[in-house]
Amino acid sequence: MLSVEELAGIPDEFKLSNNYPNPFNPTTSIEFNIPIASQVTLTIYNITGQEIAKIHNDFAEVGKYKATWNGMDNNGIKAPSGVYFYEVSSDNRIAKGKMLLLK
Numbered sequence: 164m165l166s167v168e169e170l171a172g173i174p175d176e177f178k179l180s181n182n183y184p185n186p187f188n189p190t191t192s193i194e195f196n197i198p199i200a201s202q203v204t205l206t207i208y209n210i211t212g213q214e215i216a217k218i219h220n221d222f223a224e225v226g227k228y229k230a231t232w233n234g235m236d237n238n239g240i241k242a243p244s245g246v247y248f249y250e251v252s253s254d255n256r257i258a259k260g261k262m263l264l265l266k
Contacts (some may be wrong), residue, residue: 167205167219170227174198179251179258182232186263189241193218193230193249193260200224201254207232208248215242223253234264 174196182191197203203223207216216237218230232249234242244266250259 167230186265203253
């Protein structure tokens with residue numbers, strides 16, 4: 164359903180990249196950099212701000228990461244077409260992005 168993989172390299176700044184592809188169907192990837200080992204949360208929200216999926220909620224070492232979301236919610240149900248927001252938080256920093264799921 165959801166996966167996060169560590170990429171090569173040591174980042175020097177907290178960064179969230181745009182998801183790719185966007186628009187997407189059925190999966191999209193989100194890359195982010197964590198410069199300080201910390202608790203990291205990556206969450207998907209719908210247009211009304213409701214949590215749809217929590218992709219990652221765990222401690223992460225310093226590194227570059229790529230998360231994949233398959234368009235499923237926390238209950239394993241396919242999310243409907245529409246605009247979604249993704250948010251990564253780490254070490255009191257938050258970054259957000261916007262994506263479009265088309266079916």
